[in-house]
Amino acid sequence: MAVSRASRTASELSAQPACWRRAAEAAPSVEGLPRPGERVAVTGCGTSWYMAQAYAALREAAGEGDTDAFPASEFPARRRPYDRVVAITRSGTTTEVLGLLAALGTSTPRLAVTASPGTPVTRAAEAVAVLDWADEESVVQTRFATTALALLRAALPGGAAAVAAAADAAEAALAEALPAELLEAEQWTFLGRGWGYAVAREAALKLREAAGAWTEAYPSMEYRHGPVAIAGPRRVVWSFGVAPNGLSSTVAGTGATFVEGRAPLTELVRAQRLAVALAERRGCDPDHPRGLTRSVILAP
Structure with missing residues (x-):
């Protein structure tokens, strides 16, 4: 019996608790994550932008440093440089994200969080976290976006425990x-x-x-x-x-x-x-x- 498209979407969103736990386990080994005290900007488009906003609020609330979130198309290029920029893009090919990373140049440390290895974003940032095990067939994002947030959140003080609790509740x-x-x-x-x-x-x-x-x-x-x-x-x-x-x-x-x-x-x-x-x-x-x-x- 063929699997319906709707049931694939349901399967992907149901996989989130397991993906979050795996992201929390992976976080300590990820290079390029924001460091305490750094002034950080987080960017993405659509769903990725909302996850960027969520992480920015969590990081500031944890006392880890000033953290701003912008859609990639509206990044304030004239603002004084950030210590680090984090870009979230499931496909690794989003035009606005790639354009922003190129415009930032190598003087700004850049971390890309993506589901797609070998895509242009992996060459546009010197640090890359590939969550290909959280990728999706659906156009509508569910598990990749929340798993990217779980990865970033797990690196904050008390974050791993918070991700575990969120997985249980989910x-x-x-x-x-x-x-x-x-x-x-x-x-x-x-x-x-x-x-x-x-x-x-x-x-x-x-x-x-x-x-x-x-x-x-x-x-x-x-x-x-x-x-x-x-x-x-x-x-x-x-x-x-x-x-x-x-x-x-x-x-x-x-x-x-x-x-x-x-x-x-x-x-x-x-x-x-x-x-x-x-x-x-x-x-x-x-x-x-x-x-x-x-x-x-x-x-x-």
């Missing part, structure tokens, strides 16, 4: 049934604080990519400054982590469903599963969404 989330109100909604808004905001943005992207769904994402404290206006029946407001005081009652008053989630990556796994389920319901192909390709390669 396994539990994979075994749970998705609530009917999530599946039957017409609109989903994801909220988060700190690094959870970046993961919330990734969750929203997954539903848009895989199922063409109407999704939005905001910092938790910003939600009542306007976006709450769209809350209502058959709409979901999903907090990645503990929500601000009073937010749940505000949302309930609109008739929307409020979900106060657990740790950000646990909730991301649930959102990924929801994205696949919605795609199947809508007759979409989550492996090859409309208008998307595995890598964005632009003509010169």
Whole structure:
């Protein structure tokens, strides 16, 4: 019996806990990781950019040094040089990432995290972490991106233990049934604080990519400054982590469903599963969404 594209996507996202544990084991041997006190920039495109944002927030919160995250196309070239730049690219061929690394030159230490050995990015950075065992067939990213984050996070103080705990929690989330109100909604808004905001943005992207769904994402404290206006029946407001005081009652008053989630990556796994389920319901192909390709390669 042929394996459906949707089931391949589901298989890839279900493999995340094992991939995260392997990344944590590999982290001590990876060369080129940011050092304590360095001023670091992390970059990528799409999902990789959101993982860059999450890592930047985690690194600063750990007291390891100033850490900024930028989409590769918007990197501030005129800013004073960073001590190190980390680029995340699954395909290793993304035009904007390659252009940025070339523009930085050899004076800036550069680490590339990729799933694809032998691709141009492996020649554009002097340090490379190849996570080919976390690569995917699907266009929509799940396990590579979160595994890249796990690798970087594991190198932070207490990071290995945090990755192990996240893997355990994700396994539990994979075994749970998705609530009917999530599946039957017409609109989903994801909220988060700190690094959870970046993961919330990734969750929203997954539903848009895989199922063409109407999704939005905001910092938790910003939600009542306007976006709450769209809350209502058959709409979901999903907090990645503990929500601000009073937010749940505000949302309930609109008739929307409020979900106060657990740790950000646990909730991301649930959102990924929801994205696949919605795609199947809508007759979409989550492996090859409309208008998307595995890598964005632009003509010169």
